[in-house]
Every structure is written in structure tokens, then in C-alpha cells.
Amino acid sequence: MDRYTILKIISGVLPIISIFLPLWYISFNAPMFGQQWLDIYVYGNGHIDGPLHQINIANHYVGLKDITLEQLWELKYLPYLFLAIAAVPLISLVKESWIWIAAHLGLVLSIPVYIQVWLYNFGHDLQAGAAIEIEPFTPYVFGYYQIANFKILAVLHVGFWLLVASFILSFVAYWRFYKAE
Amino acid sequence: MSKKRNNSRKNGVRRRDFLVAAGGLAAGAAAGYIISKSVAPPTPVLPTDIQNIINQRGLSPEHVTAALKTYVPGGMQDEFYMISSGGHSGQVIIIGIPSMRILKYIAVFTPEPWQGYGYGNKATMNLLEKASNGIRYLTLGDTHHPEISRTNAVYDGEWCFIGDKLNARKAAISLKDFRVKDIVRLPNIQNQHGGACASPNTEYIACGSQFPAPWEPGKGYKPGVTYYPLTEANYKDYWRGATIFIAFDRNTGKFDLSRSFEIELPPYVQDLEIIGWGPSDGWAFLNSFNTEMAIGGTLEGKDPLEISASQRDFDYLHIINWKKAEQIVREGKYVEMNGVKVITLDTAIEEEILFFAPEPKSPHGCDISASGRYIVIGGKLDPTVTIYDIEKIKQAIADRRFEGEDYYGVPVLRFEDVTAAKIEVGLGPLHNEFDDKGNGYVSCFISNEVVKYSLGPPDYTGDDPFTVQDRITIHYNIGHLATPESDSPEPKGKYLVALNKWSIDRFEPVGTLHPQNFQLIDISGDKMSLLYDMPIPLGEPHYAKIISADKIRPITVYPLGADPYVIVNGGYATHPQAINVGEERIERRKEGDTWVTEVWMTAIRSHFTPDIVRCVEGDLVRIYLSNVETTRDATHAFAISEFNIMVSIDPGETTTIEFVADKPGVYSFYCVEFCSPLHLEMAGYLEVRPKE
Structure with missing residues (x-):
């Protein structure tokens, strides 16, 4: 097998591995939790791990909606997105084109973009009649920041960086071994 | 020339060189000595702001040392948990050592609002009801002796047991959530003091009665029912003491009377009890006073009890072969009385379960050294601690060397046959605990001090066994004392807490009812030093156990839906x-x-x-x-x-x-x-x- 094919195959395998790894991680601390940080992990398979219940209790005072697994319907389709990302470099083996590279990049980037949009809506879609009224706000998909009494650390986790690696391998294969010929 | 000198050096130091060097050294040493004597060595200087605080507050170097040894900054945790009785508050107090911070009061025998104990919570109402005596709903308790569960006689930090002296009850407290899981009323006993003491693997929690109760022959004592006129003759015939071995099940957190047994004892005032390990495994020891069997009667022409119960020079240390007693019960040689299997006094004598040894005089405290070899008794009215040797006890029993029998026929061993030493310590020696270096510490109530002495081998291997090593004054009127994990094979030493009954002038006055004073004492060095006075404004804490913090593994949140009062397989139902x-x-x-x-x-x-x-x-x-x-x-x-x-x-x-x-x-x-x-x-x- 030539290097081009090898790179494309690895590029196609990485997203499948990352389905089982944490995609995004967000951690909260507020004075009411003492030294403890509440960690929430979102996995590529759509699984969420963490004390959502405790976050919801803290959130309800300011009219933030309960985060429940039923309400997060997108998560059910997350594994298919990963499979789609895995499929792109494999399809390109049949017929290579810059379109596949662009699609690969677009699909990978759609994840943080979607999370960011979701966070924006979450912070702006406040329930009327909450006990404490606050200004709408925007949490970030990546970074360390503070909102009211909450310290928040958000990180795109290893699952996402495997998707980035998958794109880079596919792109290198295209640029060095396909276009160069 | 130089070569020649080198050669000669190789052959050895020349005499002249040696003399010059030696002279120089001597002169230098002398000069150094004179200088060091005349010029004070540089004192380490504290930063000015710290020195200012010390000056402003008028603190001595000893105060500063004590502060540094006890201060635990917020967010940092203590080295030991002290589990203290709360006396007649009916509660238990959890305290951190060395900071002496109060961490929790645990409601046990008395309703307590903060924990919602006995104010509508059905499980707690049921516990208090179950612990009552059948004639009255009891909401009073006088907690005295805590004990911690043991594995191979070493404290394991899972359970705490505490007795109620007033109404003869025993409670089991989980050290996972620090809540009571069960209380049992001790049958045939009106009140108890003997402390809770656990057998090496916590199969049984034992304790003796305090003041004997009237027993109907063959039927025992029933509150509100059993009655005999109180006379000296009746007292000897019908009043009885007892020691009970209550079976405990860790998996359910419950006492089980059906697997428990009791031994009928003469109507002496039985006091503190302990169960041995190592060489004393299978044996329990229980001291007593008022072997005079006085009943008082100050308006009837008799001396008060305090006089008439203190006439004899010796009372009896009860030596109980509990493993054999367990066997006797299995063989069916018992009488069921009020829901518990009782080995009668006659059976206990006949089956050689019970022996006495003389102990001076109206003693207190009954403690076993780390090796399991020495049983140490405080003289109370005699200024000595008496150290019994289990090897000698076993030998004397095997050789059947008795000086006679007591009034009821219990064989009495000879004092000199069973003791290893008698150490004169101070006035009013009450209670002994031990460190990790083979030393004992005794509280002396009357002389207001803690006295440190050495034990013998294998606990103490120095060349001055059984001698007083140090003493420290306490403030004031010490009762019990506590050292970490004493009365187990692995005492930790380091600290000692004097549980003082009076505080007098140690704190700001708060009216006429004063707090008790727990004094923390550093016992890590050769000399003891006082570290901290802690007021206890709750009942009269009697005794405490201290355990390494890393042995306590509490939960902080219950699993959702848990019923804290129903334990199944060690977890919450x-x-x-x-x-x-x-x-x-x-x-x-x-x-x-x-x-x-x-x-x-x-x-x-x-x-x-x-x-x-x-x-x-x-x-x-x-x-x-x-x-x-x-x-x-x-x-x-x-x-x-x-x-x-x-x-x-x-x-x-x-x-x-x-x-x-x-x-x-x-x-x-x-x-x-x-x-x-x-x-x-x-x-x-x-x-x-x-x-x-």
C-alpha cells in the first residue's frame, strides 16, 4: 500500500475511535460546592457523564432551563456525524477531490460551532418569571471564564482533537501525495 | 630540601609538628570556649510583625510553641478524631485533634432538634421507644464509655458504641454517617458503667452493670416489677450485678439479644470492663467496689455509702473467661431471663468462668497494655496503680492457687501471685492509658496531675520498668484521660487529652454552671507539655476514644432514596x-x-x-x-x-x-x-x- 492510502485509512479510523472518547468537557465551581468542581463530559456516542442534576438546581434560580438527556435530541445523532467524518476520507480513496477535504473540515468544525450556538441559546433563552432576573449571557465552548458566582472551564477534549488529526492526515495525503503527483 | 621534608612526612608525623598542632588546637579551643561564654550565641529573630503580636498578646515561648502545635488552618484537617461521651447530654461529641475543634454532636439517647432526632422522624422515634424500659418513654441518657469497633483487636473506625449509665442501654453509631443505628436495653441491668468494650473482632460488645438491681431468683430484674424490701440481708440475697456480652452484626448495624449472653455477678458495684487480646485473648476483666455490700442509710443510723463502701483495703478484680462462657451457653447451661441467656453465678463458679483477684481500694479504670499482657487498675483511694500480669493470672488459675472464696463462693486469687508491679503514682489514680513506647499515663484526680510511668516487657524494654517517668499538673480534677488508640495493640502516642471535671478559673466566667475542661497534652517527648484548654459546655463528658483520622471513612451524601436507619450488607437500604x-x-x-x-x-x-x-x-x-x-x-x-x-x-x-x-x-x-x-x-x- 502506498503512503497516500495508509494516511487515508488512518484518517478514516480515527473518528471511529473518538466515538468512545470524551468530545467536550465543561467543569463548574461555585462557592456552594466548596473545593469541588463538577465535571461534565460529553462523549462521541452521545453519552453525558456528570452531575447535571446539581447544575440544574443551581441554574433554576436564574431561569436557565433544565438540561435533560431527553431534551438533548441532537446527541442521538452524534455517532452518525462521527461515522460520516470517518466515511469522507475513505470515499475520497475512490475518487479524490478537494471537495472531500472541504467537507471533512466543515464536518469537524461543525461540532464546536454547534455547541457554541447551543450555549448561546441556552444563555439567552431564559424562562420568564425566574426568581432572580439576570442579563442573558454567552458561555463559551472553549476557555476559562466566570459568570456570576460560577467559575467555568470548557475544553474541547481528546475526541475532538482526534477528529482534527483525522482531517490533517487526510489533507496531508491529498496535498503531498495526491496533488504533488 | 622539600623532597627531604616530604620523605620524612611519609615516615610519620614528626614529634615537633605534632606538639605545635596540639598546642594550637588547645589554645584555639580555649579561646573559642571563652568567646562562646562571653558572647551570647545569636538568637534566631522572628519577623518583627510576628514578634509584635507575641508582645502585644503577652505570650510566652511555651504559648507560641503550643499554638504552633495545635493550630490547624481552615481547610486543613486534623490528625485524629476524638469520640467523646457527652455525659448527661445523652449525646456523643466528635472533636478534631490537635485543633480541638468540635465537629459534631451526635444525638443518641436524647431528642436533638438539629439532627431531627426524636421530633417526628419515625425511625428515630422508634429507636427511642425501643430503648425505653417498658414503663416510661425515656428521653434521658448519661453517656459514659465510647468504644470503637475492632478487627484483630485494632480499632477499625467503622462503628462506635456508647453506653447509657442511667438506664443501662447500649447504642451503635455508624462512623460512616455518624448516626445511631441501634439502641438496646440491657436486660436484668438497671444501670451500667462498665463501658462498651468490644471483643477482638467486634463479635460482642461487653459491659458490666453499675449499681446492682434486685433479681427475682431464676427470673432476673424487670423494671417496674421486681421488688424486694431494701435491707442489708435482702441486698446480699436478691440484689445482683451482671456483665453482658451483646452480639453485634456489622452488616445490619443491629444488636442481637438472641445471640447474646449474660453472666450473673455478686451485688458488688461492678465498674469498668475490658476484653483482652494476644496473651489475654478470651479473657475479660472487670473491676468492682463496695464488696462491703453496704447500702447506705444515713437517716437510719448507718454511715453514708461513701464511708461504708470504702472500709475494706481490697475489692475484687473480676477475671472472666468469656470464650468459655460462650461455650457454656452453647452447651445449654443457661437460664433465659427477660430475653437473654444468663449464666447463673453458681454455674459461673462451677464451670470456672469467674475468678476474683484482690485490687486496692475502691479502684477505677481497667485497661490493657498494647502487648495484651498487663491489666492496669487505678487505686483511686490507694495512691498506686496495680499492674496485673495475664501470664501470672493464667498460671495461678492453672495451679489452683487461691487464697479463699468470696461470700458467694467465687475463688479469689492471691494478690502477690497475679501482680507484676504496684507503682506509687499520686493521689486518686483513676484511669490509665498507654503510648506507643511502653509508657502508661494515669490520671490522678486528687493531686490534679497526669503521671507517666513505664510498663514492663514486652511493652517497655528500657532498664527502668515500672517507674514514674514524668508528671504534669492539670486544671482541674481530672477524671478519665485518653491517648490515641490506647487499649489496643497499636497505641499511637503523641497526644493525651485530660478530661477535667472542673475548669474553675481557666475560662471567662459564665455564671455558676461551668464548662468542663479538656486539656490537650503533648506526650511525644520525654517531658509532657500542655498545649490547649478546650471548654466543653455540654453535659459531663466522661471518657473518649481517639482514633487516627485516616481510619475514619465517612460518606458525605447518601445514595438517592437511602433510608439511613436500615442497613443491608453494610450499605443503606x-x-x-x-x-x-x-x-x-x-x-x-x-x-x-x-x-x-x-x-x-x-x-x-x-x-x-x-x-x-x-x-x-x-x-x-x-x-x-x-x-x-x-x-x-x-x-x-x-x-x-x-x-x-x-x-x-x-x-x-x-x-x-x-x-x-x-x-x-x-x-x-x-x-x-x-x-x-x-x-x-x-x-x-x-x-x-x-x-x-
């Missing part, structure tokens, strides 16, 4: 009525002749659901209250005005509240534990509609 958010409801139906309103309620920051409960006058109301929080500290408390109801529901806990809505009206209920910014709004109403 799910409360049968536990619910989650969305399952709340109210149902009213008839149970026999009674209307019952049942409420499935949740508590979460910051609301009870439902927040309006409607029922009818005369209804039995049962509220199954689930705290569905999973956050540490998110405890809610539920109280109803005018109803004397107060329940604490810790995160994850489900509890049952039961009461009769006997008066019509509308009553508010609210969360009593400040939980959130909307805590004040966490409230609701109980509507009791008048009966048609």
Missing part, C-alpha cells in the same frame, strides 16, 4: 417510599378505623413538593420526604409550626414523618436548614379541616 421529582402525590384512605393521609414529598432547593397538604382533623399523617439533592451540605430540614415536629433530611435521604393532625387549623411548615438564596421561600401549608 432504599427507603420503600423514596420518590424522585415528578412522583409527588397525596392519598387519603382508611386503615382499619383510622383515616390516613399519606404524602409523598420531595425537597430540593428551594421548594417542598407538594407545598400544600390538606387533611382532616384526626387523620394520621405520614409524610415520606425525599431530599433529592446530590450536593454536599444540601441538607433540608422540615418543621411544622405548633406540632413539635422537626426533621433533618440530608442530601439523598428519604425519611418518614408520622403524626396525628389532632387539631384543626392551617399551619405553616418550612425548611429550617438555610439552604439557598430562596430558603425563606421554601415553605408551605398544612391544612387540617375540622371534622364534619
Whole structure:
């Protein structure tokens, strides 16, 4: 097998591995939790791990909606997105084109973009009649920041960086071994 | 030339060189000595701001040292837990060492509102009911001797046991959630002191009675029933002491009377008890006083008890072969009395379960050294501690060397046959504990001091065994003392707490009833030094156990729906009525002749659901209250005005509240534990509609 094919195959395998790894991680601390940080992990398979219940209790005072697994319907389709990302470099083996590279990049980037949009809506879609009224706000998909009494650390986790690696391998294969010929 | 000198050096130091060097050294040393004598060595200087604080507060170097040894900054944790009795508060106190911070009061024999203990929480009401004596609902207790569960005689930090002297009860407290799981009333015993003491693997918790109770021959003592006129003759014939070995099951947290046994004892005042390990495994020891069998009678021409019970120079150390007693019970040689298998005094003598050894004079304390070899008794009215040797005891019993029998026929060993040493320590020696270096420490009530002495081999291997090593004055009137994990094979040394009965002038005056004074003493060096005075404004703490903090493994949140009072296989059972958010409801139906309103309620920051409960006058109301929080500290408390109801529901806990809505009206209920910014709004109403 030539290097081009090898790179494309690895590029196609990485997203499948990352389905089982944490995609995004967000951690909260507020004075009411003492030294403890509440960690929430979102996995590529759509699984969420963490004390959502405790976050919801803290959130309800300011009219933030309960985060429940039923309400997060997108998560059910997350594994298919990963499979789609895995499929792109494999399809390109049949017929290579810059379109596949662009699609690969677009699909990978759609994840943080979607999370960011979701966070924006979450912070702006406040329930009327909450006990404490606050200004709408925007949490970030990546970074360390503070909102009211909450310290928040958000990180795109290893699952996402495997998707980035998958794109880079596919792109290198295209640029060095396909276009160069 | 130089070569020549080198050669000569190789052959050895020349005499002249040596003399010059030696002279130089001597002169230098002398000069150095003179200089060092005349010029003070540089004193280490503290930063000015620290020195200023010391000056402003008028602290001595000893104070500063003590402060540095005891200060535990916020957020840092203590080295040891002290589990102290709360005396007649009926509670137990948890204290951190060396900071001496109070961490918790645990309600045991007395209702306590903060923990919602005995104020409507059905499980706690049931516990107090079960612990009552059948003639009265008891809400008083006098906690004396705590004990910690053991594995191979070493404290394992899972359970704590505490006795109630006043009403002869024993409680088991889980050291996972620091709550009482069971209380048992000790049959045939009116009051007890003997402490809780655990067998090496906590199969039994043993303790002796204190003041003997009247026994109907073959039937024992029954509160409110058994009666004989109090005369000296009747006292000898009908009054009896006892020691009970209560079976305990760690997996359920319950005592089991059906597997327990009791040994009938003469009507002496039995006092402190301990169960041995190592060479003393299988044996229990129990001291006594008033072998005079005096009953007082100051208005009837008799001496008061304090005089008439102190006439003899010796009382009796009870030596009990408990493993053999267990065997005797298995063979069926017992009489069932009030729900427990009793080995009668006659059987105990006949089967050679019980022996006495003389002990001077109205003693106190009964403690075993780390090796399990020495049993140490404080003389109380005799200024000595007596150290018994289990090897000698076993030998004397095997050789049947007795000096005679007591009034009831119990064989009495010879004092000189069974003792290793008698050490004169100070006035009023009460109680001994031990460190990790083979030393004993005895509290001397009358001379107001703690005296340190050496034991013998194998505990102490120095060349001055059984000698006083040091003494320190305490403030004031010390009762018991406690060192970490003493009376076990692995005492830790380092600290000693003197449990002083009087504080007199040690704290700011607060009227006429003064706090007790716990004094923390550093015993890590050769000399003891005082570190800290801690006021205890709650009952009269009697005795305490100290255990390494790393052996205590508490939970901080219950698993959701847990019933803290039902333990299954060491974990919490799910409360049968536990619910989650969305399952709340109210149902009213008839149970026999009674209307019952049942409420499935949740508590979460910051609301009870439902927040309006409607029922009818005369209804039995049962509220199954689930705290569905999973956050540490998110405890809610539920109280109803005018109803004397107060329940604490810790995160994850489900509890049952039961009461009769006997008066019509509308009553508010609210969360009593400040939980959130909307805590004040966490409230609701109980509507009791008048009966048609």
C-alpha cells in the first residue's frame, strides 16, 4: 500500500475511535460546592457523564432551563456525524477531490460551532418569571471564564482533537501525495 | 630540601609538628570556649510583625510553641478524631485533634432538634421507644464509655458504641454517617458503667452493670416489677450485678439479644470492663467496689455509702473467661431471663468462668497494655496503680492457687501471685492509658496531675520498668484521660487529652454552671507539655476514644432514596417510599378505623413538593420526604409550626414523618436548614379541616 492510502485509512479510523472518547468537557465551581468542581463530559456516542442534576438546581434560580438527556435530541445523532467524518476520507480513496477535504473540515468544525450556538441559546433563552432576573449571557465552548458566582472551564477534549488529526492526515495525503503527483 | 621534608612526612608525623598542632588546637579551643561564654550565641529573630503580636498578646515561648502545635488552618484537617461521651447530654461529641475543634454532636439517647432526632422522624422515634424500659418513654441518657469497633483487636473506625449509665442501654453509631443505628436495653441491668468494650473482632460488645438491681431468683430484674424490701440481708440475697456480652452484626448495624449472653455477678458495684487480646485473648476483666455490700442509710443510723463502701483495703478484680462462657451457653447451661441467656453465678463458679483477684481500694479504670499482657487498675483511694500480669493470672488459675472464696463462693486469687508491679503514682489514680513506647499515663484526680510511668516487657524494654517517668499538673480534677488508640495493640502516642471535671478559673466566667475542661497534652517527648484548654459546655463528658483520622471513612451524601436507619450488607437500604421529582402525590384512605393521609414529598432547593397538604382533623399523617439533592451540605430540614415536629433530611435521604393532625387549623411548615438564596421561600401549608 502506498503512503497516500495508509494516511487515508488512518484518517478514516480515527473518528471511529473518538466515538468512545470524551468530545467536550465543561467543569463548574461555585462557592456552594466548596473545593469541588463538577465535571461534565460529553462523549462521541452521545453519552453525558456528570452531575447535571446539581447544575440544574443551581441554574433554576436564574431561569436557565433544565438540561435533560431527553431534551438533548441532537446527541442521538452524534455517532452518525462521527461515522460520516470517518466515511469522507475513505470515499475520497475512490475518487479524490478537494471537495472531500472541504467537507471533512466543515464536518469537524461543525461540532464546536454547534455547541457554541447551543450555549448561546441556552444563555439567552431564559424562562420568564425566574426568581432572580439576570442579563442573558454567552458561555463559551472553549476557555476559562466566570459568570456570576460560577467559575467555568470548557475544553474541547481528546475526541475532538482526534477528529482534527483525522482531517490533517487526510489533507496531508491529498496535498503531498495526491496533488504533488 | 622539600623532597627531604616530604620523605620524612611519609615516615610519620614528626614529634615537633605534632606538639605545635596540639598546642594550637588547645589554645584555639580555649579561646573559642571563652568567646562562646562571653558572647551570647545569636538568637534566631522572628519577623518583627510576628514578634509584635507575641508582645502585644503577652505570650510566652511555651504559648507560641503550643499554638504552633495545635493550630490547624481552615481547610486543613486534623490528625485524629476524638469520640467523646457527652455525659448527661445523652449525646456523643466528635472533636478534631490537635485543633480541638468540635465537629459534631451526635444525638443518641436524647431528642436533638438539629439532627431531627426524636421530633417526628419515625425511625428515630422508634429507636427511642425501643430503648425505653417498658414503663416510661425515656428521653434521658448519661453517656459514659465510647468504644470503637475492632478487627484483630485494632480499632477499625467503622462503628462506635456508647453506653447509657442511667438506664443501662447500649447504642451503635455508624462512623460512616455518624448516626445511631441501634439502641438496646440491657436486660436484668438497671444501670451500667462498665463501658462498651468490644471483643477482638467486634463479635460482642461487653459491659458490666453499675449499681446492682434486685433479681427475682431464676427470673432476673424487670423494671417496674421486681421488688424486694431494701435491707442489708435482702441486698446480699436478691440484689445482683451482671456483665453482658451483646452480639453485634456489622452488616445490619443491629444488636442481637438472641445471640447474646449474660453472666450473673455478686451485688458488688461492678465498674469498668475490658476484653483482652494476644496473651489475654478470651479473657475479660472487670473491676468492682463496695464488696462491703453496704447500702447506705444515713437517716437510719448507718454511715453514708461513701464511708461504708470504702472500709475494706481490697475489692475484687473480676477475671472472666468469656470464650468459655460462650461455650457454656452453647452447651445449654443457661437460664433465659427477660430475653437473654444468663449464666447463673453458681454455674459461673462451677464451670470456672469467674475468678476474683484482690485490687486496692475502691479502684477505677481497667485497661490493657498494647502487648495484651498487663491489666492496669487505678487505686483511686490507694495512691498506686496495680499492674496485673495475664501470664501470672493464667498460671495461678492453672495451679489452683487461691487464697479463699468470696461470700458467694467465687475463688479469689492471691494478690502477690497475679501482680507484676504496684507503682506509687499520686493521689486518686483513676484511669490509665498507654503510648506507643511502653509508657502508661494515669490520671490522678486528687493531686490534679497526669503521671507517666513505664510498663514492663514486652511493652517497655528500657532498664527502668515500672517507674514514674514524668508528671504534669492539670486544671482541674481530672477524671478519665485518653491517648490515641490506647487499649489496643497499636497505641499511637503523641497526644493525651485530660478530661477535667472542673475548669474553675481557666475560662471567662459564665455564671455558676461551668464548662468542663479538656486539656490537650503533648506526650511525644520525654517531658509532657500542655498545649490547649478546650471548654466543653455540654453535659459531663466522661471518657473518649481517639482514633487516627485516616481510619475514619465517612460518606458525605447518601445514595438517592437511602433510608439511613436500615442497613443491608453494610450499605443503606432504599427507603420503600423514596420518590424522585415528578412522583409527588397525596392519598387519603382508611386503615382499619383510622383515616390516613399519606404524602409523598420531595425537597430540593428551594421548594417542598407538594407545598400544600390538606387533611382532616384526626387523620394520621405520614409524610415520606425525599431530599433529592446530590450536593454536599444540601441538607433540608422540615418543621411544622405548633406540632413539635422537626426533621433533618440530608442530601439523598428519604425519611418518614408520622403524626396525628389532632387539631384543626392551617399551619405553616418550612425548611429550617438555610439552604439557598430562596430558603425563606421554601415553605408551605398544612391544612387540617375540622371534622364534619
